[in-house]
Amino acid sequence: MKKSIILLYGIVAYFVFLIAFLYAIGFVGNLFVPKSIDSGTETTLVSALYVNSILLSVFALQHSIMARPSFKKWFISIFSQAMERSTYILLSSLALLLIYWQWQPITTIVWEVENSILSSIITGIYFLGWLIVLLSTFMINHLELFGLAQIFDNLKNRQTPNPKFQTNYLYKIIRHPLMLGFIIAFWATPTMTVGHLLFALVTTIYIFVAVKYLEEKDLRKSIGEKYETYQKEVPMIVPFTRNKFKGR
Numbered sequence: 457m458k459k460s461i462i463l464l465y466g467i468v469a470y471f472v473f474l475i476a477f478l479y480a481i482g483f484v485g486n487l488f489v490p491k492s493i494d495s496g497t498e499t500t501l502v503s504a505l506y507v508n509s510i511l512l513s514v515f516a517l518q519h520s521i522m523a524r525p526s527f528k529k530w531f532i533s534i535f536s537q538a539m540e541r542s543t544y545i546l547l548s549s550l551a552l553l554l555i556y557w558q559w560q561p562i563t564t565i566v567w568e569v570e571n572s573i574l575s576s577i578i579t580g581i582y583f584l585g586w587l588i589v590l591l592s593t594f595m596i597n598h599l600e601l602f603g604l605a606q607i608f609d610n611l612k613n614r615q616t617p618n619p620k621f622q623t624n625y626l627y628k629i630i631r632h633p634l635m636l637g638f639i640i641a642f643w644a645t646p647t648m649t650v651g652h653l654l655f656a657l658v659t660t661i662y663i664f665v666a667v668k669y670l671e672e673k674d675l676r677k678s679i680g681e682k683y684e685t686y687q688k689e690v691p692m693i694v695p696f697t698r699n700k701f702k703g704r
């Protein structure tokens with residue numbers, strides 16, 4: 457395929473991701489956006505549980521299948537290597553946009569913080585969670601993670617090097633800061649509804665399962681002994697629960 461078309465495809469995919477990412481901050485936090493996790497017409501509990509579970513499953517399936525090395529191999533054999541990450545990002549973002557669009561609210565309140573100072577602190581923690589997510593992408597390699605390095609290298613006829621195994625910054629403290637950021641953002645809310653709780657619970661379970669049984673399995677395979685030592689020395693997601701990391 458023409459390099460300029462792949463470049464355009466990758467840029468479009470990145471912009472769709474940016475929209476999905478920024479909208480997520482408004483969606484989960486019930487801030488700024490027209491349709492959020494607790495807004496919209498309320499249907500029956502059964503219907504909401506059914507629809508929302510399907511939406512979250514679509515995202516989980518897309519994410520899990522497309523991140524498998526065997527799927528990537530198959531994709532590259534048909535399309536271009538340069539398009540693989542952008543396609544993953546594009547479809548993940550579209551699955552997120554589908555969640556925002558079709559999510560059915562369940563507004564029964566589980567907890568509500570009435571103290572305004574405490575409420576502001578929790579909202580601050582919420583934004584801190586998103587900041588951790590964003591910073592972690594730069595600690596790994598933002599451009600590679602979102603497919604931009606691949607499309608620019610393709611334009612210059614260069615092979616994108618494998619991403620460097622990162623054990624510094626937040627990755628010195630825990631193995632999955634990006635996921636910790638998501639978990640913080642999904643749970644830190646002054647008003648927790650049943651719908652929001654369902655979202656936080658299912659996504660948190662998915663994060664743990666995907667990280668432990670898929671991502672870390674692949675990392676052990678590709679990085680080998682170095683990753684096994686890293687696993688022994690650095691906690692998965694809760695900081696300071698292991699001996700101090702000795703560095704690589």
Ligand SMILES: C[S@@+](CC[C@H](N)C(=O)[O-])C[C@H]1O[C@@H](n2cnc3c(N)ncnc32)[C@H](O)[C@@H]1O
Pocket residue numbers: 592596619620621622623627631632633634635636667671675
């Ligand atoms: C969405 S990122 C999430 C990274 C990590 N699970 C986290 O929560 O910070 C997923 C990509 O990061 C890569 N990755 C995970 N840990 C890494 C590390 N320590 N250094 C470099 N890449 C890593 C995985 O191979 C995968 O391609």
